[in-house]
Amino acid sequence: MEPSKPQNVKKNNLSLLTHLIKDHGPVSKKELSNLSGLSVVTINKLIPDLLKESIVFPFSTDVITGGRHAVSYVFNEKKKLLLVIKMVETDRTLYFYYYLCDLNGKVIKEKKLSAKDLEWSDFLATIDAWKKIYPEIKGIVLGVPGVETSGVLKLVDYPMLKNRAVQQELMDKFKCHVQVENDVNAAILGYAMNQEKNKIISGIYYPLSFPPGGGVSINQKLLKGQNNFVGEVADFPLVADWSKKNLADVDLKKHIYEVLQIFMSTYDPHEVVIYAAVERISINLIDVISKQLIAAYPALNTPKIVLSRKFNTDYLTGLISLGMNELND
Template sequence: MKEKEMKSNKPQHIRENNLEYIEFLLKKYTKLSQKELAQLSGLSIVTIKKILETLLENGSVQESDNRSITGGRSARLYEYNPRHKLLLVVQLTETEEQMRGFYSICDMQGKSIYEEVASENALSWVGISTRIRELIDRYEAIAAIAFGVPGVEVQGKLKVIDFPSLLNFELEKNLIKQFDLPIVIENDVNAALLGYSSSFHNRESIAVGLYYPMNFPPGAAIVINGQILNGKNGLAGEVKSLPLEAKWQNYPRIPIDIEKNIREVIQTIISMYDPDRIILYTNPEMVSSNQLKQIEEELRVIYPYIDLPVIKISTFFTEDYMKGLIVRGLETIEDADRFIGNDEK
């Protein structure tokens, strides 16, 4: 029985669709013979052989050390090679009340094969770019860079960022200039919410992430049908600029009623986006589960006519942030492959 019907397309796209589909089957089933690939795809053995030749040549597929035994005969097995291309992730974040940097190299299945914590004195552009070059030279299969920042690029410059050394820096332009690789730059909260949402097979139509770090103003992210809402200038989610009582420009020197601010921000979000789920990234020192229950009770008084969105506290911001960068980075590699494939036709 065929796995699924091959999607119809224009003649010039058929070969590319077939290549992608055989890769998909090998990712799903781990190891398959030519005969099994033909049965699952509905393609002829001759076509399968030609496709495998191409995939073996570009390194995305490899022969397995194991062989299939059927009817006394052994058949070659083929498997997806997740390390034929690698992703370099650079993650800048606040951890334990300090700004930190993390490097991770992942295969095409999102599995980390190398991780490193950057020292504080290596978080300037010179330090970061030097380390990126060293890692690219060591891992020649790196095919893209995903760069996460606690800020926003506006008109090509980092205008809103918690790393003073990178303020007003043209990050994307310099990354492309120095490394000549596909680049994706993502805001930390956007990436975290995308990473969280990727864990759900049935993604909620609208999910919102709120991030309240210890010593910096909060941020928010909105994901609609699996897509990040950035806005015209990338400022969607800059909740610190809402016309509320909190004056974040003086924080933490002047204390802020965090519980009140969270309730006001959530109220604003519900009125504007009516989300299915809100993830509140913080820690028990900022807001407790009991305080969240109180916030929900107050919101039920304000919105007695609706079911409130699911509101959950999460302490896994850094983990979701990294996961989201990996998702964006792998998408960037796949998009680049499609662009090259279409350009060659």
């Protein structure tokens, strides 16, 4: 094995100190030495680099050491900012929700705008306004009820975005990292981030006005496939008719049971989270389906079925998680 190059060692040590200060700050050099295993001498050489880049700030305490005030360091959570944009159906109307997040994933500002009659130029102008007020924005994450294939949003029921290379156009326009993620994928990831890391979690979302969507998270990472098509339950070869005129008449008990069987045979998940409004699916229905599944597969550990009303909460959590992974890398 070749020894690490000095520049790589320094880069890794700076990254280590950054994460330690973020997780434990305010923290002193001596404490950093104990946490990192690096000598105080090495830390003395590295801290100026972090201060110069405004990654950390000095934080004076009242503790006096050798006649001097000890200096601790805190993480600068606003060194970079993340703009999260999610499309959401509320009261059968589509809206764009904008969230400004710091490097701790905390939402520090938010805004809601109707998506009705919105043109692409209007959308760009809105983002541009955010960037001018907050030039620290270094990443954008967009959540959409659609599927991006080969860099183009193809399966999306919204004219402004359909057949548009959204990610590339936003990157070219705003010169920052951009991610575009399916809304259900993001919600399932958000749910998974609050569970044990080694779990396989599948999910289904039954919105009021659109066909269902689904997704899979393995070890808190999305499984998407070559076309980002994993979990598109509305396209499973089942008899359910998801046309608008028939949407409310689909036998959801039958559909959920069949989808669960497919998920079990393909991903064998520990849990399946089902998102639906109260008027769509009841907890009693989930209990019936769960017992039916256990009876059908007595030799298996069937997945835990969770009925959630927190789609939008998990959706936002997932989008923030995706953005934080990039900005904190």
